[in-house]
Amino acid sequence: MIALITAAFSWGQDVFEKYEYDDSVSYFSISPKMFQMLAKLSIETNDSEADNFIRIVEEIESFKVITTESKDISTDIQTWVDQHIKTQNLEELMRVREKGAHVNFYVKSTKNDDRVKKLIMFVTDINEDQIKLGNRKPETVLLYLSGDIDLTQISKLVNKMNLPGGQQLGKLNEK
Amino acid sequence: MELKQVHKYVDLYFEGQTTREQEVILMDYFTQPVVDANLVQFKPYFEAIANERRQTYNGKLQVKPASKTKWRRAIAIAVISIFGFFMTQINTTQAIQPSPEEIVFEEFKGYMYFVSQKLNKGHEGLAHIETFNQTTNKFIKTD
Numbered sequence: 001m002i003a004l005i006t007a008a009f010s011w012g013q014d015v016f017e018k019y020e021y022d023d024s025v026s027y028f029s030i031s032p033k034m035f036q037m038l039a040k041l042s043i044e045t046n047d048s049e050a051d052n053f054i055r056i057v058e059e060i061e062s063f064k065v066i067t068t069e070s071k072d073i074s075t076d077i078q079t080w081v082d083q084h085i086k087t088q089n090l091e092e093l094m095r096v097r098e099k100g101a102h103v104n105f106y107v108k109s110t111k112n113d114d115r116v117k118k119l120i121m122f123v124t125d126i127n128e129d130q131i132k133l134g135n136r137k138p139e140t141v142l143l144y145l146s147g148d149i150d151l152t153q154i155s156k157l158v159n160k161m162n163l164p165g166g167q168q169l170g171k172l173n174e175k
Numbered sequence: 176m177e178l179k180q181v182h183k184y185v186d187l188y189f190e191g192q193t194t195r196e197q198e199v200i201l202m203d204y205f206t207q208p209v210v211d212a213n214l215v216q217f218k219p220y221f222e223a224i225a226n227e228r229r230q231t232y233n234g235k236l237q238v239k240p241a242s243k244t245k246w247r248r249a250i251a252i253a254v255i256s257i258f259g260f261f262m263t264q265i266n267t268t269q270a271i272q273p274s275p276e277e278i279v280f281e282e283f284k285g286y287m288y289f290v291s292q293k294l295n296k297g298h299e300g301l302a303h304i305e306t307f308n309q310t311t312n313k314f315i316k317t318d
Binding site for chain 2: 095123145
């Protein structure tokens with residue numbers, strides 16, 4: 001009975017809050033207050049790369065990431081994501097199956113096709129080395145963004161880095 | 176001394192056209208006790224210059240050995256460049272220590288690049304579909 005209650009409770013609970021202080025999970029979040037500070041900071045740095053970020057920063061209200069190497073927590077996150085999609089009416093934007101990982105994007109869309117209120121990126125089964133998040137090699141990444149976010153702006157970030165995928169997208173936009 | 180010639184030299188002198196020899200002649204003329212009444216006004220001037228010219232320095236001029244000065248210059252340059260190098264080092268070490276906002280911003284950038292990269296992977300797939308559609312439309316006439 002108690003187990004059921006705790007299970008029900010933990011389901012309803014925000015997965016970020018749940019694992020915020022867990023040692024096997026690395027947690028990173030930016031509060032709306034911090035975003036305001038970042039917006040000011042970037043104006044001072046005065047370079048074009050930061051300018052691209054500032055546009056994104058201005059649109060984001062909240063940013064949370066948890067990464068973990070634990071399989072159990074990964075399954076728990078998966079459960080939370082499934083629940084969250086149902087309760088918040090999120091749509092699946094895309095699934096990307098790469099040789100190294102599963103990447104799922106979920107969004108809370110708006111009337112404008114390019115803009116979303118929420119963006120969840122859930123990455124599992126990471127086996128590749130190319131994902132560099134600090135020195136960690138996470139097995140699962142859950143990234144949560146809310147605000148009024150322009151997806152094209154985010155995808156343009158890689159264009160600036162001259163990655164092959166980014167160039168493809170740039171060509172697509174020209175057509 | 177022909178007065179005419181002296182007059183001519185005086186005129187040339189003030190125009191800056193005299194040669195050294197002509198100037199010497201002028202000095203000699205004006206150092207005489209009596210000069211032409213028309214030229215009296217220039218007498219103190221030329222006397223003063225003649226005096227200046229007569230001055231010589233008989234002491235020994237101390238010439239420092241060239242090699243020593245070179246060494247000193249080299250040392251000075253080295254000291255300045257080492258100092259400059261350390262100053263830039265200090266500046267870079269200061270730049271390496273960013274503010275907490277910058278650390279957060281850098282981490283945020285890392286994650287956003289990651290998201291961007293994955294989003295583009297998906298778009299790449301879409302790009303293929305679009306090219307496919309365009310190619311098929313070429314073959315299927317829709318009118």
